[in-house]
Amino acid sequence: MNPSKDYYKILGISPAATTQEVKKAFRKLALLYHPDRNPGRQTQLSTERFSAIQEAYKVLSDARLRAQYQYARHVLHPQTVARPLAASAVEVRALAQKLHNNTRHLDPFRINRDLLYLQVMDLLSDQHLHLLEEQADPLINRDIWQLLSGSLRHLSPAQLATIQDRLAVLTRHDKEAAIELRRFFRETRQYHYWNRYKIVVALSLALLFCLALYLLVRN
Numbered sequence: 001m002n003p004s005k006d007y008y009k010i011l012g013i014s015p016a017a018t019t020q021e022v023k024k025a026f027r028k029l030a031l032l033y034h035p036d037r038n039p040g041r042q043t044q045l046s047t048e049r050f051s052a053i054q055e056a057y058k059v060l061s062d063a064r065l066r067a068q069y070q071y072a073r074h075v076l077h078p079q080t081v082a083r084p085l086a087a088s089a090v091e092v093r094a095l096a097q098k099l100h101n102n103t104r105h106l107d108p109f110r111i112n113r114d115l116l117y118l119q120v121m122d123l124l125s126d127q128h129l130h131l132l133e134e135q136a137d138p139l140i141n142r143d144i145w146q147l148l149s150g151s152l153r154h155l156s157p158a159q160l161a162t163i164q165d166r167l168a169v170l171t172r173h174d175k176e177a178a179i180e181l182r183r184f185f186r187e188t189r190q191y192h193y194w195n196r197y198k199i200v201v202a203l204s205l206a207l208l209f210c211l212a213l214y215l216l217v218r219n
Contacts, residue, residue, distance in 0.1 A: 001065060011053065030050065066158070092140075141177070156192070
């Protein structure tokens with residue numbers, strides 16, 4: 001993964017493209033630039049282009065890699081909001097409190113999840129994590145991840161996976177907090193999957209009920 005490359009531009013799609021749109025763009029370009037379809041002098045150029053297309057697709061088709069790529073691009077080219085910078089663990093906690101206040105009343109159906117993910121990752125930047133590890137205050141560290149928990153519920157499982165790795169640093173020397181953190185992420189993932197598949201489950205149960213009722217009447 002190379003954040004200096006614009007994978008969206010390579011595939012000719014927007015940063016808001018869905019996974020299906022990513023796959024569709026890749027298939028179209030792969031057919032166009034496959035080396036077997038471009039013999040002779042064009043082979044080298046098509047091979048290079050095809051390799052770039054494959055690289056872009058590998059990252060953008062994987063939800064977790066895509067989230068990491070978007071954040072890396074944001075670090076290199078910040079265009080949305082100024083990156084917060086704290087000089088102490090107390091200031092990091094203040095930033096977490098501010099983010100918590102700004103997101104707790106947001107409509108979950110209209111929230112910009114990509115922007116929220118970037119804001120959380122900025123707050124958990126390498127510099128901030130280094131400060132928190134250096135000052136090693138378990139109460140502040142626990143406060144930070146608990147303040148972030150409300151915001152994290154809005155993010156996708158792929159985004160959560162990246163953030164969990166960073167938050168784990170805060171609970172490295174707090175066994176109880178580490179257990180709470182793992183339980184929180186497990187429950188949050190279950191919540192996401194339930195919301196995604198509850199309609200399918202409901203329809204399946206309805207079909208089973210109708211089938212059972214039909215068999216009962218028939219007998």
